[in-house]
Structures are given as structure tokens and as C-alpha cells.
Amino acid sequence: MSDSCIIVGASHAGVSLALQLRREGWTAPIKLIGEESELPYHRPPLSKEHLAGKKDLDAMRLRPAKLYADNDIDLLLSTRVNSIDTAAREVQLQSGESLGYQKLALCTGASVREFNPARGLENVFYIRTAADIARLAPHVRKGRRALVIGGGYIGLEAAAVLAQQEVSVSVLEMAERILQRVTSPAMSDYMQRLHESHGVEVHSGVEVESIREEGQEKLICCADGTEFRADFLIVGIGVEANASLALNAGIETGAGIQVNEYCRTSDEHVYAAGDCTVHPSLIYQRSISLESVQNANDQARAAAANICGKEQVYNAVPWFWSDQYSIKLQMAGLNTDYDQVVMRGSAEGGIEASFALFYLKEGVLIAADCVARPKEFMVSKKLIKEGTKIAAEHLQNEEIEPISFVTA
Ligand SMILES: Cc1cc2nc3c(=O)[nH]c(=O)nc-3n(C[C@H](O)[C@H](O)[C@H](O)COP(=O)(O)OP(=O)(O)OC[C@H]3O[C@@H](n4cnc5c(N)ncnc54)[C@H](O)[C@@H]3O)c2cc1C
Incomplete structure (x- = not known):
């Protein structure tokens, strides 16, 4: 058995995990393996500035090439992992080569439906x-x-x-x-x-x-x-988690690779993070899968800490954004199962509109969708995490500053 940590998938989750491993004190080799040929890049601009021809790939790199070398991270691009042998603690590459691991992290993301x-x-x-x-x-x-x-x-x-x-x-x-x-x-x-x-x-x-x-x-x-x-x-009809590598290795999967609150799979030496996972949400009290940069980064950092022997529970409030025309939509939390929607501001005026939609369940804020409302978005993340009850009149009242919701 090797003393390496192997990370499969070199995108948002894989890159965050690799760098965080070093910050957490992992001194053994790290191999970050990705099948794409490009130096890892930010995916969100693909359907935004990159498609519009306003940002080229070089301006979208997650990290400069030098940073991987500086952190002694062996980045293997254009390299596909075909299978995992959990008993031998080895992965098999498409090239036929086998690589041993002490710990394995699956950050295989999702593929389009x-x-x-x-x-x-x-x-x-x-x-x-x-x-x-x-x-x-x-x-x-x-x-x-x-x-x-x-x-x-x-x-x-x-x-x-x-x-x-x-x-x-x-x-x-x-x-x-x-x-x-x-x-x-x-x-x-x-x-x-x-x-x-x-x-x-x-x-x-x-x-x-x-x-x-x-x-x-x-x-x-x-x-x-x-x-x-x-x-x-x-x-654009959605994605499916890339879970077959785990499934074929006998690791528990559902709609994605099943992990616990420590980002650990059913195999104690194998962790997973990002779009490929299904994980328990303490905030929403159910299993969820997320497709967001926030989740990929935060879950990967928690996984890295746990690979290094910490017991860090992953329990972040999900958030996401979308840019369309000149508007920025920011979303916090998951807006399913709400029983009341409260609007602050007005959705009239097209690109000039500025409003927030707050989603409540039994008076507790569970999600918010904000257009040109960065303060409401920031405060909502905090309130959702704390499971705060808040009166609809407060949320609607433009004379009350969003920061005051925390104490309202
Ligand atoms: C067009 C677009 C726009 C988006 N916009 C937003 C946005 O505005 N805001 C937001 O929060 N999120 C957005 N997202 C979602 C966000 O990009 C994803 O949540 C994020 O990329 C997930 O990161 P990940 O590392 O988990 O997975 P991925 O980014 O999917 O990366 C997984 C990597 O693993 C590789 N891989 C898989 N299997 C293997 C294997 N067997 N061997 C080797 N490599 C393998 C894949 O090739 C891929 O490179 C957008 C996504 C897309 C596609």
C-alpha cells in the first residue's frame, strides 16, 4: 500500500481538496487525477462570459499551474481512472497502470443528461x-x-x-x-x-x-x-452524478456517491465531495445532492480535514448564483417544502428590478432568492443556518435594514 492520497476529478472539488490537504498538514504524496486535458478551470463562466467570448480559458483557471507544483501536488491531466480495488487500495488507470493509495477522494462531478x-x-x-x-x-x-x-x-x-x-x-x-x-x-x-x-x-x-x-x-x-x-x-436538461466508479467498487451509491456528515463513503478509506455526492443535511434534515461551486469547495475542505484525522462535520448553507443579461441572481438555501413566500422590493422593471423572495416554513426562513439584493442574500445565509423564525412584516418592510433581521 502506498502512503499517497489520490484524488479522482480535477475540478472545483478536487482542487480545493488537494490544496486543503496540505493546509491540514498532509505531508505524504498527493495525486490529483483528471480526465480533461485543460488545467482546471472555473466552470460557471462556460455558460456566461466564456460563451459570450468575453473571458478566455486562461482567465478562468482555478489556480495557476505553479501553485500545484509549489504544494507538491502531482497533477495528472488527460488521465482517466477506470476502476478502484478497495481491498488492494489501488486505482486502475485507462492506460493500464495501477496506483496505490492510503486514502482516496472521489470528486468525479456530474455529467450532462x-x-x-x-x-x-x-x-x-x-x-x-x-x-x-x-x-x-x-x-x-x-x-x-x-x-x-x-x-x-x-x-x-x-x-x-x-x-x-x-x-x-x-x-x-x-x-x-x-x-x-x-x-x-x-x-x-x-x-x-x-x-x-x-x-x-x-x-x-x-x-x-x-x-x-x-x-x-x-x-x-x-x-x-x-x-x-x-x-x-x-x-440543458440536468445532470447525473458520476457515481459508477464508486458503484462498481462496491461503495454505497444512490442518486450519487453516498457520504456521511464527515464526507466519508461506506469504505472508511474513501471520501467524496462535490456534485458526485449525496450527503446528509443537518439544516434540512434529509439527504441532498447539490450542484454548486460553494458545495464543491466547502465539502472538499471538510473532506480534507477528515482525511487528516479531524472530525469535521459538513453542514453548510447551500448557495448558488446565476448571471443573465445584466442581472445577478443569488440564492441561499433550498426552497422546497416552504409554506409561505414573502417578497421584499418589486419584481417589476426587468433588468432594473431589485427584490428578494424569502421562503418560510412554519415561520422559519429556509431559503431566499435575491435579485440585486446582496445584503438580503448575506443575511439570509446566516438566518437559514441558525434556523431563525422571522415575521413576514419584518422581511417585507424596506425601512428595516436587512442586518436588523438577525435581531428582529
Ligand atoms: C455551464 C455551467 C454553469 C454553472 N454555473 C454555476 C453558477 O453560476 N454557480 C454555481 O454555484 N455553480 C454553477 N455550476 C455548477 C458548478 O460548476 C458545479 O457544481 C461544480 O463544477 C462542481 O464541481 P465538482 O468538482 O464537484 O465537479 P465537476 O466540475 O463536474 O468536475 C469533475 C471532474 O472529474 C472528472 N472525472 C470524472 N470521472 C473521472 C474519472 N473516472 N477519471 C478522471 N477524471 C474524472 C471530470 O472530467 C471533471 O473534470 C455551473 C455548471 C456548469 C456546467
Whole structure:
């Protein structure tokens, strides 16, 4: 057995974990293994500034190359781990080589869900990696027609970028409203109006049945008989955790790799962090999976501490952001199971709007969605963590400064 820590997946979680291991005092070798060829980069700009051509990959690096060397982290890019032998404590690489470990951390992230009607067709794009944007970017040209399948955050961010490049964009969403899985009707309504005011057509409750290629054009036929024509498609219908490596090694998995509050899997020498995990949330009293940079970084830091022998419970308030046109949406907590929504400010005015939606359950703040309301966002994170009861009148009252909610 080697004394190394091997980390599989060199993105937000893997990089944070590797660097935190050194801060926690891990002195043995660290191997950070990733199958992508690029030096690790920030993923969120892919559907924002990078797709818009405003930020190149070199400006998106998570850390400079030198930092890995300075911390004695052996970064192996373009390297895929094919399997794990937990009994021998070894991983097998695609190249056939085996590497031993003392501790293993799985930071394998998630992969896009494929859209069956579009399988095998040309000019159908997904947005998960820098390579995906390299393929898509040449098609983003004035006057072209794009169809975005899926009205979630990534599809809508892409729609916003395309609309600003004078691409004609339609968004097709199967659910009754865009962002249905992640936000309330009030926020969905605001986002729909925002997109429509920028010329994007939004169609909800639409199910694509088939897609035909007619020359360079695609004909999209929906179950209700509606048809759309487009030059290219962007699919954003969610992701699936990359859990097969763990599953095939006999490690417990569900909707992702199951970890406990210490980020440990069912194998005591194997930890996991980031999009690939399902973890217990003490705040929400249930198992959750998250797809956010905050979760990838914070969970990875907790995992690193625990690999180094600490007993650090991971119990962070989830938060997330999305940039569309010139608005920044910031979300704290998980807004499921709420019984009351309180609005502070006004959702009128498109890109000029400034408001927060607070989600309460039995009077306790469990989540907040904020547009141009950074103070409300910051305070909400604190209140959610503390499980604070707060009166709707206080939240609504613009004369009360958000900081006072903490003592209200
Ligand atoms: C377009 C886009 C926009 C986003 N915008 C936001 C945002 O605005 N705010 C926000 O909070 N979050 C956003 N996210 C989500 C955020 O990027 C993810 O939550 C984050 O990347 C998760 O990090 P991770 O390290 O867990 O996984 P990933 O970033 O998915 O990285 C996992 C890595 O592991 C590698 N890997 C997997 N299996 C193997 C293997 N067997 N061998 C070797 N390597 C392997 C993968 O190739 C990948 O590089 C966005 C995501 C995307 C795609």
C-alpha cells in the first residue's frame, strides 16, 4: 500500500481538496487525477462570459499551474481512472497502470443528461466542459436560430448570451414553467418576462417528440403538434452524478456517491465531495445532492480535514448564483417544502428590478432568492443556518435594514 492520497476529478472539488490537504498538514504524496486535458478551470463562466467570448480559458483557471507544483501536488491531466480495488487500495488507470493509495477522494462531478430525441444528430450541443464551448461557439452568430431544450439555469444563461449576440432563440421547457424544479412561480415569472423582453421566446409545458434533419435545418416536432425550426440546439436538461466508479467498487451509491456528515463513503478509506455526492443535511434534515461551486469547495475542505484525522462535520448553507443579461441572481438555501413566500422590493422593471423572495416554513426562513439584493442574500445565509423564525412584516418592510433581521 502506498502512503499517497489520490484524488479522482480535477475540478472545483478536487482542487480545493488537494490544496486543503496540505493546509491540514498532509505531508505524504498527493495525486490529483483528471480526465480533461485543460488545467482546471472555473466552470460557471462556460455558460456566461466564456460563451459570450468575453473571458478566455486562461482567465478562468482555478489556480495557476505553479501553485500545484509549489504544494507538491502531482497533477495528472488527460488521465482517466477506470476502476478502484478497495481491498488492494489501488486505482486502475485507462492506460493500464495501477496506483496505490492510503486514502482516496472521489470528486468525479456530474455529467450532462442526454436528450434522447437528439441522439446522433449534428449541431446539438451540451454545456459542461470547455471542450463543449469550443464546439458550440462557432455557431453563435447573428441571425442564426437556436433552440434551447430545458429552461433551467444553464439553458437560460445560454439563451441570454445568445440573445445578446442577436441569435434568434426559443426555449422549450417540458414543465409548466421555467425553473420549476428550483424556484417559486414568482421568480419563474420574473425570469420569463426578463427573457421575453430580450426577444427570447419561452414555451413551457412543451414535450419534444421527435427531431428531423431537413438539410441544414432541424425540425422539432412536439407532442401537442407544435413545430419549431432551428439551425442548432442547446440541451440543458440536468445532470447525473458520476457515481459508477464508486458503484462498481462496491461503495454505497444512490442518486450519487453516498457520504456521511464527515464526507466519508461506506469504505472508511474513501471520501467524496462535490456534485458526485449525496450527503446528509443537518439544516434540512434529509439527504441532498447539490450542484454548486460553494458545495464543491466547502465539502472538499471538510473532506480534507477528515482525511487528516479531524472530525469535521459538513453542514453548510447551500448557495448558488446565476448571471443573465445584466442581472445577478443569488440564492441561499433550498426552497422546497416552504409554506409561505414573502417578497421584499418589486419584481417589476426587468433588468432594473431589485427584490428578494424569502421562503418560510412554519415561520422559519429556509431559503431566499435575491435579485440585486446582496445584503438580503448575506443575511439570509446566516438566518437559514441558525434556523431563525422571522415575521413576514419584518422581511417585507424596506425601512428595516436587512442586518436588523438577525435581531428582529
Ligand atoms: C455551464 C455551467 C454553469 C454553472 N454555473 C454555476 C453558477 O453560476 N454557480 C454555481 O454555484 N455553480 C454553477 N455550476 C455548477 C458548478 O460548476 C458545479 O457544481 C461544480 O463544477 C462542481 O464541481 P465538482 O468538482 O464537484 O465537479 P465537476 O466540475 O463536474 O468536475 C469533475 C471532474 O472529474 C472528472 N472525472 C470524472 N470521472 C473521472 C474519472 N473516472 N477519471 C478522471 N477524471 C474524472 C471530470 O472530467 C471533471 O473534470 C455551473 C455548471 C456548469 C456546467
